[in-house]
Amino acid sequence: MTPISAVNDFVVKFANVNGSGSASANGMFAKSILRMGVPVAARNIFPSNIQGLPTWYEVRVSEAGWLGRRGGVDLMVAMNPQTWDQDVASIEPGGYLFYDSTKPLPATRFRSDIQVLGLPLTAICNAAYSDARQRQLFKNIIYVGALAHLIGIEQEVLETLIREEFASKPKLVQPNFDALRMGREAAAEMLKPIGLKMRRSQAVGDRIYIEGNSAAALGAMYGGATVCAWYPITPSTSLAEAFTAHCQEHRIDPETGEARHAIVQAEDEIASIGIVVGAGWNGARAFTCTSGPGISLMQEFVGLSYFAEIPAVIFDVQRGGPSTGMPTRTQQSDILLAAYASHGDTKHPLLLPEDPAECFEFGALAFDLADRLQTTVFVMLDLDIGMNEWLCRPLTWDEGRRLDRGKVMTYEELEAGKDFGRYLDVDGDGVAYRTLPGVHPSRGAYFTRGTSRDPYARYSEEGPVYVANMQRLLRKFETAKSLIPAPVSRPAKRRTPHGVIYYGSTTPAMHESLHTLEQQGVHLDALRVRGFPFSDAVMDFIEAHETVFVVEQNRDAQLRTLIMVEGEVDPAKLVPVLGYDGSPITGRFITDEISRRMRGLTRSPVPQVAE
Amino acid sequence: MTYITKPRLHHPLLAPNALGFTRRDYEGKVSTLCAGCGHDSISAAIIQAAYELDLPPHRLAKLSGIGCSSKTPDYFLGNSHGFNAVHGRMPSVLTGASLANRELIYLGVSGDGDSASIGLGQFAHSVRRGVNMTYIVENNGVYGLTKGQFSATSDPGSKSKRGVVNHDQAIDLVGLALQLGASFVARSFSGDKDQLTPLIKAAISHKGAAFIDVISPCVQFNNHVGSTKSFDYVREHNAALNRLDFIEPREEITVDYAPGEVEIVRQHDGSILKLRKLSAEYDPTDRISAMGHLQLHQARGEVVTGLLYVDPDAKDLHDHLGTVQKPLNQLGDAELIPGPAALAAINDSLR
Incomplete structure (x- = not known):
């Protein structure tokens, strides 16, 4: 099996025991890659527990900027004996296994199609430190040093991060430098070079983490x-x-x-x-x-x-x-x-x-x-x-932006005799004026209740009064449509009868999948929904396509249901793509699901249109 | 009925208070409760207290949960904003309102079902946080709106109108309030307006969590022989500790009492609580002994009433949180938004 060879494009996964202090070391590893100008997407996978259970940290290095989970692992840092078997099994063929080789393991615990990188971390720590907690904490820094050597993270970058981390505890800076160096030296001495490499880039830009x-x-x-x-x-x-x-x-x-x-x-x-x-x-x-x-x-x-x-x-x-x-x-x-x-x-x-x-x-x-x-x-x-x-992208706030407090009737308006009906639709948008307690000595007070009332907030159980109010609430919801952020459209490069709707944290995996599918000749117009109630643009998008995939991270296709119900859309038109195993959906998963379903769609071939 | 409009014609002899308001200006809609309901007497005491305190009606917000008692805020202080919230959840809504504007007076009205059953948790937590409020429970030991089920304040051994005997232990809200750190705790009886009105005035003037448990017989479902929340039972077993005269900061106190008969407590706003002692040994500023006294007399079947406890220097939730004096709902954009430059610095720290 040929070892995987890649520059600025691979997945490193750390398998740790929670409570062992690995989180800050792993975080430093991810951030050092960012500081070398290469985008990363790092995800914690952790149990509902404080100490002793398995936890993972997955770092995707992607100069191309794919920030979703890719799926698969190129370099596994297996520091948790409890999860050894599943961790070893998850490595891509040709990938790398980095582990603590202090205690010898039988050959049966390894795979023949991966590269094994054993470093006696415990032995190194035991020789260097006498305190049990130090041995545990510095072990994490030592493996970061070793990995830095293997994939080529600059020492200067790591040292800067350590100085920032311990700005308020400068005494800890040198011991961390020492541990890093120990790891580097051990790796240089005992391990062969690997095919995963970092190279300085400018791909991060002004983005924040x-x-x-x-x-x-x-x-x-x-x-x-x-x-x-x-x-x-x-x-x-x-x-x-x-x-x-x-x-x-x-x-x-x-x-x-x-x-x-x-x-x-x-x-x-x-x-x-x-x-x-x-x-x-x-x-x-x-x-x-x-x-x-x-x-x-x-x-x-x-x-x-x-x-x-x-x-x-x-x-x-x-x-x-x-x-x-x-x-x-x-x-x-x-x-x-x-x-x-x-x-x-x-x-x-x-x-x-x-x-x-x-x-x-x-x-x-x-x-x-x-x-x-x-x-x-x-x-x-x-x-x-x-x-x-x-x-x-960096967070932005326009200098002149004001908070929009909505329709609140003021003392001056009340004093001037403006008619106040708490549930009176004066503007036709379903939104009535409200007053705040204490606003005026004799005008504007009203009784707030969860029971039915008339436009002047007077208790009423009369059918027509109730229905008129409920209809006004619908008008208000209609008003909301224009205030919700509009969906974002990503048209395919070619004209296509197929579309895909997605939202939220699925976005980076979806974008990667769209790219992959396009390379495979599958073209999809994509629409990212950003809110509910849905604007007409969402329904127009569905109307304009024969089939629309709806990609979500739940079992029951909940956004699809919402679209069907609110837009009275034919269910047959909306094809669910659902990843809900609890780990973030991956580009590979979406690509596989959509490809499979595209093959199953017994429609005539997509007509080719001159570009 | 609420759709009946009260005549606005005022009796010419109605005296105005310092703000020029008469008692009628503190009234609300016509009550829809049963004739003779104790709750209406409490509403009347609230109206009287607000009138005597010269309260601008719009500077008070009245909040309630669900139930007969919680309907009453519609029947007093018609020029105040009111909020009839969710069953058992008035305390949290009041807490939020109080956080938003510390300058208003907050009056929470609840019942024994609302506060001792479904809302026991919220009652407890609003009290222990020291929300600056007057929290009145109109306690009749029964679910009135749903027609006569026992509530959690029904005493064991008390009999329902249908003859069923209650075996569950009663939740004593006054005892709980003391234990939870309420800084003003009183119990009164809807049939004793002279006792109740000054207690409400003192509670409204108090800074911190003020709690008043008002035994308020349900004429429809809990006013029979065998009930421990009937007019007759409470009258027979009422063990009043003291009679309170509430003296506003601007009034002069005249010393016309023999030592040992009267206790004077000065609250943070300068108001004076003048307590004519009915129980010689009782010290209303001693929380631990108040709890003991209460337990002892309750065990004898007595209904202890009066001002049970007051901490005149109590702190409230806003003190604990260290919030600005200006109400949070009046802070402007400049005070709230750190602006683009601060955000640029935040961005820089995240690279």
Whole structure:
């Protein structure tokens, strides 16, 4: 078997035990590649556990800029005996296995079609360190040093990263340099060169490397959120924690040191959304962040927000369901739950960001939309975007951008005698004016309730009054269509009757798959949906194609269902492509699925059109 | 019925308060509760308290959950914003509202089903966070709107109207509030407006979580022999600790009492709580002994009423969070958005 040979285009996977301190060493490995100007996509695959269970870190190096998971492993760094067999099995033929050879293993534990790189890491550590924790932590740095030698990461780049990492603990800098060097020297001495190589490039550009949760939290801060109420749940916890950190940095009154924000860790998700609804009712921008189980608990309040028309923002960082499901694995399986949350006839705007840059943009936009539409707006992240660092375009904010507070009747307007009906559709867009408590001594007060009422907020159970209100809420949802970010179209190079719809974290894998399919002669017009309710452009796209694949990371093709129901689309036209095993969908998977189905489509050949 | 409009004609002898409002200006819609319901007396006490405090009605927000008691905010303070939220979840909504604008007064009205059953968790957590609020539970020991099921505050041994005996232990909200760190705790009786009104005034003036448990008999489903929440039972077993006179900051206190008979507590806003002691040994600023006293007398079947506990220097949630004095809902773009330059620096730190 010929060893794999590749420059700036390969996959390295680290198999570790969680709690062993490997995360920061692995992170440094990924970042050093970025600093050499080569794009990486790195993903943590971890258990719902703090110490002792298997965890993986997959680094895709791609000068071409493919940031989705590719599938397969070219270099496995097998540091976890528990998962040895599956780790060895996952290596591509001709790939490399790097392992700790201190304890000899029988030949039967290896494969004949891979290259084995054994380095006695434990022995090296035991000789160099006497402290048990040091032995464990520096082992990680030593293997990074060895890998750096093997694939050609510049020592200078790693040393800079170590200086940055330990800026506040300079004493740790030299010992880490030493460990790196130890690894390099051992690899130079004991291992043969391998076919995977790094070469300095300019392919990263000005892009940044950030977790979606942190970017979404920045979006909330720039979007003017002042109240955050939350309850810890993976994978959304780091969003609230990032918001806390960002606010500590940027939202403190410079003169008094007081907080221009209020963050409450509530007793559960119900209280979290209750606090958000109370704050939204009272005119503060408020949000909660949670995952599927939390959305389940919030249903009643989301219905209240819909019917009583109170702005609220929920960041749903989706994970594998149902029930406790796969709490540390990724899925896009809350689409229907969020779109139709609560009892009775309800529907809610959703935003579907593709990467951290859109987490920031949509995170800020969600608050404008919630105020303009006076309802709950969901921002649908998932674990893959939320908890992994992604390479994305820099975050931007226009100097003159103002927060859009929507229709709030002021003291002056009330004083001037402007007619105030809390649920009165004065503009024909379904959105009524609201007042904030305390605005005027004698005008504008009203009673907010989840029960039926007339346009002047007076309790009413009369059928026509109820129906008129429900129809107005539909008009408001129609208004929402024009405010939701439009879908992004990627037309095929050739005219084709086939299309594909995708969204969220599937995007990078989809783009790679489109490229591969095109090389195979399969042409697809692609449309990335960015929100719900769907704009007419989504339905026009479907109308314009014979077959439209809908690629998602859930079992039940939830976005497809939503499109079918809301657009009254013939189900036969929408072909689901579903990857939902909990690991981020790969380009290879999408390509294989679409190719297979294209072969099965018994239609006449695509007519060739002169270009 | 709410669709009946109250006549706006005012009695010429109605006296205006310092703001020029009469008592009628603090009223709401016509109550839809049963004739004789204890809850209506509580609404009347709230109206009286707001009138006597010279409260601008729009500076108070009234919030409630679901149930008979939670309907009442529609029947008082018609010029205040009101929010009839979700069953058992008023405390979280009130917490959010309070975070958004610390300058308003927040009055939470709830019932025993709303706060002791479905909403026990939210009751507990809003109290332990020290949300600046007046939290009134209109406690009748029964589910009225669904026609007479026991609630979690029904005493063991008490009998329903249909003759069923309750065997479950009662949740004592006052005891819980004390344990959870409420900084103002009182119990009263809807049939004793003279006791209740000054308690509400003191609670509204209090900074921190103020809780008042008001026994409020349900004339329809829990006012019979065998009930421990009937008018007759509460009157017979009422063990009042003190009578409160609430004195506003601007009023002068006249010392006209013998030592040991009256206790004076000065709250953070300067208001004075003048307590005429009915139980000589009782010290309402001692939380631990308050809990002991309560347990002892409850075990004897007595209904202890009055101001049970007050911490006049309590801190509230905003103090704990260190939030700015300006209400969060009034912060402008410049105070909220760090701007493009800060974002450029953030980008730089992520490369």
